[in-house]
Every structure is written in structure tokens, then in C-alpha cells.
Amino acid sequence: MISSRRWLLTLLWVMLGSRSVAFSWTIRSQQESCRKLVSTQMVSDGNDDNADDRVIMKPVAVSGLEDAEIPALLKAVHDSLSDCNTLREDHEVLRDITLELSAVEKNKLKIFQDLGSGIVGATERALLLETKESLDEGMIEFIQYAISEKVDQLLYSTIDERPLRQPVLITIRPETESDDKSELVSKWKQQLQDTIREQIEVYEIKTPLPRSERNDVLREDLLTPTVRVELDGDYVNDESSKEQVWDTSTVLVFDDLVSEDLRKRLLDVTLGRSDGDNNHWDDDMLNGPNPERWVRGGLVDTPEEEEEDDEDESSTSSSTSWGLSDEGIDDICFNHHDAIEEFETIISHLFPQFLVTRLPEAVFGSTVSPLTANAPTARDRFDYHIDGDPNQTPPSPWTDVYGRYPNRIRGKPRFMSCLLYLNDHWEEEWGAPTRFLDIPTNMNYEVIPKPGRCVFMDQDCSHTVVAPEESAGKNRPRYSLVWKLILHPRVALQDMTDLAGGTTRIWPEPVLFGSANRSSISR
Numbered sequence: 001m002i003s004s005r006r007w008l009l010t011l012l013w014v015m016l017g018s019r020s021v022a023f024s025w026t027i028r029s030q031q032e033s034c035r036k037l038v039s040t041q042m043v044s045d046g047n048d049d050n051a052d053d054r055v056i057m058k059p060v061a062v063s064g065l066e067d068a069e070i071p072a073l074l075k076a077v078h079d080s081l082s083d084c085n086t087l088r089e090d091h092e093v094l095r096d097i098t099l100e101l102s103a104v105e106k107n108k109l110k111i112f113q114d115l116g117s118g119i120v121g122a123t124e125r126a127l128l129l130e131t132k133e134s135l136d137e138g139m140i141e142f143i144q145y146a147i148s149e150k151v152d153q154l155l156y157s158t159i160d161e162r163p164l165r166q167p168v169l170i171t172i173r174p175e176t177e178s179d180d181k182s183e184l185v186s187k188w189k190q191q192l193q194d195t196i197r198e199q200i201e202v203y204e205i206k207t208p209l210p211r212s213e214r215n216d217v218l219r220e221d222l223l224t225p226t227v228r229v230e231l232d233g234d235y236v237n238d239e240s241s242k243e244q245v246w247d248t249s250t251v252l253v254f255d256d257l258v259s260e261d262l263r264k265r266l267l268d269v270t271l272g273r274s275d276g277d278n279n280h281w282d283d284d285m286l287n288g289p290n291p292e293r294w295v296r297g298g299l300v301d302t303p304e305e306e307e308e309d310d311e312d313e314s315s316t317s318s319s320t321s322w323g324l325s326d327e328g329i330d331d332i333c334f335n336h337h338d339a340i341e342e343f344e345t346i347i348s349h350l351f352p353q354f355l356v357t358r359l360p361e362a363v364f365g366s367t368v369s370p371l372t373a374n375a376p377t378a379r380d381r382f383d384y385h386i387d388g389d390p391n392q393t394p395p396s397p398w399t400d401v402y403g404r405y406p407n408r409i410r411g412k413p414r415f416m417s418c419l420l421y422l423n424d425h426w427e428e429e430w431g432a433p434t435r436f437l438d439i440p441t442n443m444n445y446e447v448i449p450k451p452g453r454c455v456f457m458d459q460d461c462s463h464t465v466v467a468p469e470e471s472a473g474k475n476r477p478r479y480s481l482v483w484k485l486i487l488h489p490r491v492a493l494q495d496m497t498d499l500a501g502g503t504t505r506i507w508p509e510p511v512l513f514g515s516a517n518r519s520s521i522s523r
Helices: 030-041 067-089 137-155 180-200 260-271 326-334 338-350 397-402
Strands: 054-063 094-101 109-112 126-131 169-174 227-238 242-254 294-296 322-324 353-356 371-374 416-419 435-436 443-447 454-458 464-466 478-489
Touching: 054 067, 054 137, 054 180, 067 094, 067 126, 067 137, 109 180, 126 180, 137 169, 169 180, 180 397, 227 435, 227 443, 242 443, 260 338, 260 478, 322 326, 322 371, 326 371, 326 443
Parallel strands: 054 094, 054 109, 126 169
Antiparallel strands: 054 126, 227 242, 242 454, 294 322, 353 478, 371 478, 416 454, 416 478, 435 443, 435 464
16 A cells, blocks of 8 residues: 555646646645644654754755756755744644755755666656754655645646746655765765665556466467557657657557457456356346446546536436446455456567556556446446546656656657456447547547457547447446556657557558548648
8 A cells, every 4th residue: 555645635637738638636635634744753752952953954966857947946845844844833842944055055966967767768857855864754754745745836837937847756865974976976876766766666656467478378360459540639749859749549449359268257357256156146137237246436437526516417427327346446456366367468468568567556546446347337427538648647656757748758658548348248239339539520439349359548538438228228237347557668768659569560550530630630
């Protein structure tokens, strides 16, 4: 479980880029959270007579920032520590926190432009603060939290020229002692590198899906999509090249990726059936999904739905649709299931050029699970939504490491989802397609459910569940299992649009749907 962080306490609307669909987030009281943390973790031993009972912070090294950003960052650090000190009015035994800027004033702040952390895609933006005082983990977390809040305010600034262009990872370490300047600089660089690597490890950001060393996991011809669609075309900014590049979202449809046996076992996992279980819920066609496994309102389109001011029952909402219960989500996400491991191994082999992971909790928090399941029935209503967007990530451990950027940009992790249709039988006239929206043209592209059909889609592609037709039966659910994935580059500036893996596989030419036909878009 991930520890308490600012990203669990504070979130706001994020709208970055013309193609983005905003998420809504709940904002919890920062002041109350700070006071609670201070009252339990930042009090001294009660003896406030010592005039030197204060914490002195000194910025010594920074990486990945442009020269013009550094003054704004240091001011944010200074202001945040001043805010911490104001809390002493209610807690007289708090230790005073002081920022020592002599290193900056004397031009001793070491600036690394190429940190060399080895984390492909990381922004490597970090600030190292040193102190002579001994600080416990709680106090360090509090100070880092306070600084990060100020940094976030600069990032969300409404002014035309933002003082900071990306988040900065803050680390606080004991003062490094060395008379050798070159040795000192080397140690600072190592500490900044370690900070980024520790962030990856502690928050389990790059835990790969299982991968078999066998060569016969799946025949290569089965790894070819039946349909490949590009849609939602637009120009986006590429920070690495400082240019605008043409970008489209991708939808891949595979009809032979999953065997009939694996489909059945994945359906059993989704429904909570175990081997030898004779008490199956066999009446879902008449009565809907098993209420011991599924709940009305359990299917949520976005991380947290925005509250509506009106209570118009006719308004489009997914609040009455079937989704797995919390226990069901925990089961498929955290319990071992051979069928899930087998399918995740197939995904790893499908995209060998990338390191594929589940969506870690470090991106959106615990409310967004990496696996979920859908069971729409007739008359359910749904909204268009996106599953995620690296250009809209909240303040979080993930964002501290990778920053914010357009999906599919060169050398940065790509956010994708995988949907697998699970029903034993599904007639085409029963409907319930997955519908994709090409925003610039307002055109829809639909993928029809089929037992075992697998759909990969970019998470920032607007789409919606569609309810089955009444001809399917009033309560017959259309079951599907969904993975939220991240495809990590293996080398710097890797082409993240090449899902086929170079020239080793021959995939069908893409269907350029709607705005993906570049000739229909003016630059």
C-alpha cells in the first residue's frame, strides 16, 4: 500500500492540450491534513528553550531545470517553509525551519543538465536539500509535502508564462561531508540519481507483467490484429524535438489472441467461479449479474465522477450500471489467477519492444484499479470518457518522475487499455459495442463484441460502453474484462507509435478514421 502523499490529499481540474478530456477530482483540506501530520510527527521533546532548535535547509544541487526556472523553484521552497513555520502558532514546540540560500548567493548551487539516472523517459527534474539536523521520516515527508504543494501551485498558474514547466522531485538528505569538491559533486549527483530510482521502487512504478522465456507461448500469426484503426488526429508539442508532430490515437482489434479455453477461464475469474464450484449463478440472462459479485453503480467511467447540480433522472450516467464489487476488484487485481497471468504473458509477448506494466497506484491513486470488469445490460446509460492521459496526471509520485506529456510522444511511457469480451455467446444484433469518438469530426467508430475478441486502445481516446439491445434479454449482461496498462520505452527517444515492433511483423494498413486523415486537418 502506498504511503500518505500530497497526491492523496489534493487534486484539481487539469486541462492540458486541445485534445484532453478533463478529470474531476476531490479536493481534501490541505490545512487540516498538515495540522494532523504536524501534531503527530513534527513536535520536539517539549523543551523549547534551546534557541538553536531549528532546521536549516540548504539547496546544494538541482537537475533537469532550465536556468530561468531555478529562482521560481527556490522561492517556492522558501515560501513553503515559511508556511510551515506559521503552524507554530498552534504548536509552540514545533521546530523552526529555515532555508539557507548562501550556496545560491555564492553561485555554489550545482546544476546538472544530464543526470544519467538510467530511467528511460524520466524528466530527471530534482532538487537536493541538505541539512545538518537529524530528521525523522515524518518530518521529512511533511517538508517535502509542503514544498511540493507550492511547486504544484506554480504548475497550475493561470498566467501565460508558467514559472515552472514540469514537476520537480524534492529530496532531503543529511549534509554531505567532503573536502574534495569533485567528490562532493559526484556524491550529490549520485543522491539525485538514487532519489529517482527510489521513487520508482518504493511506489512500484515499473513492475513488469509476467513474461515467459518459452518461444511457443503464442504463434506469431496470432499476434496480428484483425483491424487497426487510427483516429482523433491533431498536432501536439514534442518537447524532445521542440516541434509539433502529427499524432493519432490507436485502436487494435485481435480475434485470435485468446483461445477459447483461456476465454472461459477468464470469464470464470471475472464471475468469481472456482474449480468444482457447482453453485454457479446461471440466471444472469433473466436476473442480471450475481449480486454477490456485482453491484449497481459499480461501473465508474472516470476515476471519480463529477457531481451533478441537478438530479434529472433522465440525464446520461453510468451510476446505475453493473460493476464488480470492491471485493471482486480486489480479487482480480491482487489474488493470483493462472488465467490472468497467462493473458498478461501474452500481452508481454505482443509488445516485446516495450516494458509493459499494469497502471500503478502511483499515477491516479487507489481509486483507479489496474483491472476492472463491465457488465452492461439493456437500458443502461453511459457517457463518453477517457481512461487516462499522461498529460493530465495529478500531482503524484508518477508525475514527479515522468512529468506531463502527450500520450504516444517519443521516448515517454504510453498509456493504453485492453478490453476482452468474455460472453460464451453474443449475437451481433444484440449490440453493446464499444463506441469511439473522433472529437474533431464528431464521428463514431464502433467495435462489435465477439467472444474472445480483444481490443487495445489508447487511454486518452474518448470512448463509451453501449448498452445491449433489448433483444439480448432485459437483464442479459455483456461481460468484459479491462486492463489499464503502461508501455514503457526501453531506449531513449524510442518511437512509441510503433506497436508492431519494427519490421518483424506485418500488420494491416491502418484505417484512417475521421480526423486521422491528415488531409482533413489544417495546421
